[in-house]
Every structure is written in structure tokens, then in C-alpha cells.
Amino acid sequence: MAPPAISGEPKITQDTESGSVILEVMVTNTDPAKTKWFLNDKELAETESYAFSSKDEGGKRHTLKCEIKNFDKPLAGIYKATFYSTDGENSASFTVQAGNAPDFYDKPHIVQRDGGNILCIKARAKSPTEMTAQWYKND
CATH class of the missing domain: 2.60.40.10 (Immunoglobulins)
Known part of the structure; x- marks a missing residue:
């Protein structure tokens, strides 16, 4: 094995x-x-x-x-x-982790622009504290 x-x-x-x-x-x-x-x-x-x-x-x-x-x-x-x-x-x-994690209103949406040359990922969230976002590719 x-x-x-x-x-x-x-x-x-x-x-x-x-x-x-x-x-x-x-x-x-x-x-x-x-x-x-x-x-x-x-x-x-x-x-x-x-x-x-x-x-x-x-x-x-x-x-x-x-x-x-x-x-x-x-x-x-x-x-x-x-x-x-x-x-x-x-x-x-x-x-x-525990704490004031953000809540997402709905699932992220992928929107194509410029004939599919640009992809836009939209996400709506709320949080009781200030939020920051980090985007990753292949991680």
C-alpha cells in the first residue's frame, strides 16, 4: 500500500x-x-x-x-x-477562526465583458467590522 x-x-x-x-x-x-x-x-x-x-x-x-x-x-x-x-x-x-466573519448575501457571480475577454467576479457580503478581500488564483 x-x-x-x-x-x-x-x-x-x-x-x-x-x-x-x-x-x-x-x-x-x-x-x-x-x-x-x-x-x-x-x-x-x-x-x-x-x-x-x-x-x-x-x-x-x-x-x-x-x-x-x-x-x-x-x-x-x-x-x-x-x-x-x-x-x-x-x-x-x-x-x-471565530469572530465577526462576513456573511455573503448570495453566491459569487462571474460576468463576462468585452466579448468574453474580461471576466468579472462579483460578490456581495456584509460584516459588522471593516472587510478586506484577497483574491487568489490556483491557491
């Missing part, structure tokens, strides 16, 4: 109804039962605040999740998932 490899980008999502934050990563060539989750280098155990799960996606791929229940500022920090196989290990890090 090859060392574990991350497929795609790790994701952080929020369930506004339950107040949970979900950390998700898809990994190939790993044993999900051996996965360890950490917060600021301290290993986490499954408790009333944390629930861990995995889903077999076929082709030696697994989606691994850590649900942070009733997320609040004390649970913010740098989370890390470490995955293992008989041939090595790999890890993914998640920076989970």
Missing part, C-alpha cells in the same frame, strides 16, 4: 442550523480507523464537542470528517488530521 495522499482540497464548512463546523478531507491509501485529529498539537478524542466519521468513496479513497459541535471561540485554532498506512503517513491542516 502506498503512503496516504490527499485528493482535492481539504474543506471547512459550517452548518448554521446546528452551529457545527465540519472539517473534511478526502484521502487515498489510508486506514480510516488509524486517523488522528489534533487541535493545536493536542490529540482530540471523540466527545460531546467532537464527532469523527469516515466514508468509503471506492478506489481506496475515504472522506474523513471531524464535526466540531456547537462551535464557539474557545474551539478555534489550528486543527490537523494525520492519516496512516503501512507505508507512511500524511496530514492536512485546517485553520478554524
